[in-house]
């Protein structure tokens with residue numbers, strides 16, 4: 385694995401996709417997904433300039449966080465269970481996977497306890513796949529009607545996971561749907577900063593459709 389070359393190449397591909405996009409993003413943040421990656425390898429990636437780390441399991445993140453600490457920003461990208469919220473609020477700079485009013489309430493309460501304003505993204509299930517977490521677009525409307533109940537959350541945008549599909553049209557449709565929701569909520573006054581969409585297989589398409597935060601694992605650690 386030539387980590388340095390892989391990271392450089394991904395950054396180049398991100399920049400090319402950004403140049404080709406007409407959606408008006410200024411930049412695209414790269415979250416390097418390190419689930420199932422050994423701590424030494426993660427440290428090498430950080431030495432190569434990686435600033436954002438994505439993890440999807442609290443148990444793993446805890447161990448890695450103890451070793452690595454706050455030299456990077458920690459992104460929680462996996463489904464969060466209520467009994468893991470305390471650790472999540474301790475570790476993560478931003479939680480991408482808020483997918484219910486219930487978990488939002490639990491994070492809000494815990495952030496209050498820890499004297500923190502927790503940055504979060506709301507995960508939307510744009511593909512309708514039953515195996516995927518996230519609010520349906522109509523549930524998202526209900527959710528955003530109730531955000532005043534969560535003063536300790538700073539809702540910074542939306543996240544989705546593209547469908548597991550070879551159909552370009554279908555994947556693009558999901559990303560377009562989230563882009564539209566993002567902009568209609570912004571027009572309603574939400575001060576969003578991040579539209580988190582795009583992984584190893586679809587990040588260029590996601591950037592083309594307006595993503596400004598991609599989450600990439602396999603294309604880097606190969």
Ligand SMILES: *Cc1c(COP(=O)(O)O)cnc(C)c1O
Pocket residue numbers: 417419440461462545583584585599600601602603
């Ligand atoms: C694993 C994962 C990624 C990264 O996926 P790759 O295909 O390895 O790039 C991104 N987002 C989420 C939510 C993930 O679980």
